[in-house]
Amino acid sequence: MDAEEADSVELYRLMVLEQDLELPAAAALLGWTEGRTAAAAERLGRYELLVPLRGEGRAFGVATPRSAVCRLMAPLDQQIEHLEREAERLRANLGRYQDTYSEALREAEGRNEVLTILGLDAINAELEGAAARCTKEVLTVQPGGGRKAESLAASWEPTRAMLDRGVQMRTIYQHSARFHPATRQYVKQVSTHGGAVRSVDECTDRLIIFDREVAFIPARGDRQVALAIREPAVVQFLVSVFERFWHDATPFASHNRASEVKTLLTGVRMSIIKLLAEGETDTAIARRLGVSVRTCRGHIAKIYEEFGARSRCQLGVLIATSGVLDAVGDEEAGACPDD
Structure with a gap:
């Protein structure tokens, strides 16, 4: 606590011990100036811990902190009670709107197929x-x-x-x-x-x-x-x-096996090869495969290396003349049962 609060505590302790004491006497007992004592008494007064005695005199008694809390908290308790009633009223009002929303939504769902x-x-x-x-x-x-x-x-x-x-x-x-x-x-x-x-x-x-x-x-x-x-x-x-x-x-296994990773990467690159042949951009290919553009370009770099291509145009020619797309088409056709 700070020095001012410490003064208030010390003065309150003395008042509890003496029960009936004027401030000049309290200042003398504590060895304080009257100004210091008056400042501490003012802070105690804000907490309603000092009770004036004998009319307009300078003697004071003390009130218990518990009774002071009750007096000071009474207005706050009233405000809290008021706010709680307001909150309950707000919940009730909005609850009626929620019921209306739910009923209207169910009606709309029953009426609209889309x-x-x-x-x-x-x-x-x-x-x-x-x-x-x-x-x-x-x-x-x-x-x-x-x-x-x-x-x-x-x-x-x-x-x-x-x-x-x-x-x-x-x-x-x-x-x-x-x-x-x-x-x-x-x-x-x-x-x-x-x-x-x-x-x-x-x-x-x-x-x-x-x-x-x-x-x-x-x-x-x-x-x-x-x-x-x-x-x-x-x-x-x-x-x-x-x-x-x-x-x-x-x-989809929770753990990737090395053999599965190799197969998946091969499948991804074959998909990229087909999309490259269709003229898709790197961004479009990445979006369709659910990967970042950076990852997509990494796969494309490997495809360039595998085909020995030095440009996009050359890669397209090499893909078209390699027969790889025909092989993929034959595999997909062979996987379909005859009607």
């Missing part, structure tokens, strides 16, 4: 609600490589709740997500709880389907607008798109 959802908070709220209602199956496509650790942490609890109540979950990532530690850890959690995860080199945009009844897709590139689709024919079409990617996908 619902537009604006804003990330509203989208996440709709996804959380659909996840809570989901009873059988959820299908998810998560493009763009590894997801942010914060997003994965936020999505884990509703995901775990679905898995724990027996919902079948299948998720598709892009191969690049296999090299993202936070995503690998998340996949391990999902797999441990019964979910299935695979990856592909390229996939469709983000897609989430609950119970084959409602599908969520982005409606804008920044993902601030989404569509909730309940039209059965469209949902079934989106399920078929998912199943096609799932059929061609590779199981």
Whole structure:
């Protein structure tokens, strides 16, 4: 405590011992000036710890700190009580608006087979609600490589709740997500709880389907607008798109094996070769494969080296004349069963 506060404590101690004391006498006993004593007494007065005695005289008694607290806190307690009533009233009023919002939303969902959802908070709220209602199956496509650790942490609890109540979950990532530690850890959690995860080199945009009844897709590139689709024919079409990617996908293990890494890297580079042949830019290729532009350019540099090319134009000619694209086409055709 500071010196002024120490003076107040010392004067209060003396007053408690003497019970009935004038300030000049207190100053003499403490060896203080009257000004110092008066300043300490003023601070005690603000706390209502000194009680004047004998009318207008200079003698004082003391009040207990407990009784002083009760007197000083009474107005504050009244304010707190008032604020608590106001807060409760505000909750009740906004609660009525929440009920109205929920009822109107359910009515809109029943009337609209395609619902537009604006804003990330509203989208996440709709996804959380659909996840809570989901009873059988959820299908998810998560493009763009590894997801942010914060997003994965936020999505884990509703995901775990679905898995724990027996919902079948299948998720598709892009191969690049296999090299993202936070995503690998998340996949391990999902797999441990019964979910299935695979990856592909390229996939469709983000897609989430609950119970084959409602599908969520982005409606804008920044993902601030989404569509909730309940039209059965469209949902079934989106399920078929998912199943096609799932059929061609590779199981996503929580730990990368050396042989799998080599195969995945080969697959990524073959995808880049095909996109280069189609004339795509480095940025477009990186976006489609879910990797950074820097990583993409690293793969392209290796492809230049493998083909012995010194320019983009020369690389295109070498790819076209090498027969590698024909070989890939033959493999894909051979993988499809005859009708």
